[in-house]
Structure formats: structure tokens, C-alpha cells
Amino acid sequence: MQGVTVVGHPLVQHKLTLMREKNRSTKGFRQLLNEIGMLLLYEVTRDLPLEEVEIETPLARMQAPQLAGKKLVLAPILRAGVGFLDGMLGLVPSARVAHIGLYRDPETLSAVEYYFKAPSDLGDRLVLVLDPMLATGHSAVAAVDRLKERGARDLRMVCLLAAPEGIRHLRDIHPDVPVWTAAIDERLNDHGYIVPGLGDAGDRMFGTR
Numbered sequence: 001m002q003g004v005t006v007v008g009h010p011l012v013q014h015k016l017t018l019m020r021e022k023n024r025s026t027k028g029f030r031q032l033l034n035e036i037g038m039l040l041l042y043e044v045t046r047d048l049p050l051e052e053v054e055i056e057t058p059l060a061r062m063q064a065p066q067l068a069g070k071k072l073v074l075a076p077i078l079r080a081g082v083g084f085l086d087g088m089l090g091l092v093p094s095a096r097v098a099h100i101g102l103y104r105d106p107e108t109l110s111a112v113e114y115y116f117k118a119p120s121d122l123g124d125r126l127v128l129v130l131d132p133m134l135a136t137g138h139s140a141v142a143a144v145d146r147l148k149e150r151g152a153r154d155l156r157m158v159c160l161l162a163a164p165e166g167i168r169h170l171r172d173i174h175p176d177v178p179v180w181t182a183a184i185d186e187r188l189n190d191h192g193y194i195v196p197g198l199g200d201a202g203d204r205m206f207g208t209r
């Protein structure tokens with residue numbers, strides 16, 4: 001699929017399989033999500049621009065590469081997107097964080113916004129929208145709509161699992177937003193859950209089942 005990167009790294013695939021298992025503990029699920037979050041972030045940031053700066057090692061002065069531009073923004077969609085934060089902030093501790101509160105209306109499966117707080121200069125930064133499950137795509141579209149309204153121009157979607165329907169919906173409405181995922185599953189069921197999937201990611205990471 002165009003604009004979609006499936007991160008097939010063996011560590012990611014192995015950890016995803018562990019997360020799918022229904023008897024995985026809350027602690028184990030959360031820890032694996034942190035670890036996969038780090039690995040996905042590593043892939044998503046692979047092409048970030050670098051600039052040369054002059055530094056001094058104990059032996060000599062040298063030109064060395066560092067990340068160019070402003071710090072990136074991690075934009076988790078509440079609540080499940082928060083599960084990616086700890087791992088990703090471990091890798092990019094200076095990243096900014098934008099919180100986007102959306103829940104799925106259980107009847108219509110559409111996204112309802114209840115909270116939004118983001119840095120004011122989104123237009124100058126790469127924004128990574130985080131949601132472990134790209135299911136119908138309604139929440140992802142609503143989050144990207146809102147971030148674009150607030151000035152974001154360079155966005156990427158990061159998820160753990162995606163349904164073909166969700167990818168299509170997001171890419172139809174926001175073709176400029178590429179997607180990174182660890183896997184694309186078969187389909188959505190009648191309740192909007194990804195099959196085979198891993199169940200409700202929020203409940204599993206927060207132990208609220």
C-alpha cells in the first residue's frame with residue numbers, strides 16, 4: 001500500500017506476537033508496548049535531517065552530525081496512544097507532547113473530541129500521531145484534522161496494528177500523512193475491532209477490562 005510502511009523487523013514482530021496473546025499480563029503488555037514504541041520510533045525517524053555542528057572531543061575538534069530543526073511532537077490520541085509515550089520519550093526525551101482526547105461513540109464508531117492541548121508552533125515541527133490501533137480510522141482522521149487546523153503540516157501516523165479499512169480512510173482523507181505500523185490485519189468486525197488484532201488496547205495496557 002502506498003504511503004504505508006510495515007515495520008517487519010524481527011524484534012517488532014516477535015514482541016507483537018507476545019502482545020496479541022490473550023493471557024499476557026497488563027504489566028507485560030505495557031512493557032512490550034513501550035519496547036515496540038521505541039523500535040517504531042527508530043524507523044519513523046530514519047530520514048530526519050541532520051546538520052553538521054562543531055564539537056570538541058577530548059582529542060580534537062570535529063564536525064559532527066546532530067538533528068536539525070525543532071524538536072518533534074509526539075501526539076498521542078487518548079487514551080491508548082499514551083501507551084507509546086514512555087518508550088518513545090525514552091528515545092527522544094526532548095520531544096514535545098500534544099494530547100488529543102478522542103473517544104469512539106459505541107453506536108456510530110465516530111470520534112468525539114473531549115480534550116486538545118498542543119504546542120503553539122506545530123507548523124515548524126514534525127508531528128507523530130500515536131494510536132496503537134488504526135481501526136476505522138475515524139479517530140486518526142479527527143486527530144489529524146485538528147492538528148492541521150492548529151497549523152501542523154508535516155505529520156506521520158504511528159500505530160501498532162492497522163486494519164485495511166482504517167488505512168484506506170486515513171489515506172483517502174489525508175494522503176499527505178504516511179503511516180507506520182507493525183502489521184496490517186485482516187479486517188474489522190461489526191464492533192469496529194481489528195481481527196485477529198489484540199483486543200482493546202486501552203483496556204489491556206491500563207488493566208481496565
Ligand code: URA
Nearest residue numbers: 133135193194200201
Ligand atoms: N481499538 C482497540 O483498542 N482495539 C481494536 O481492535 C480496535 C480499536
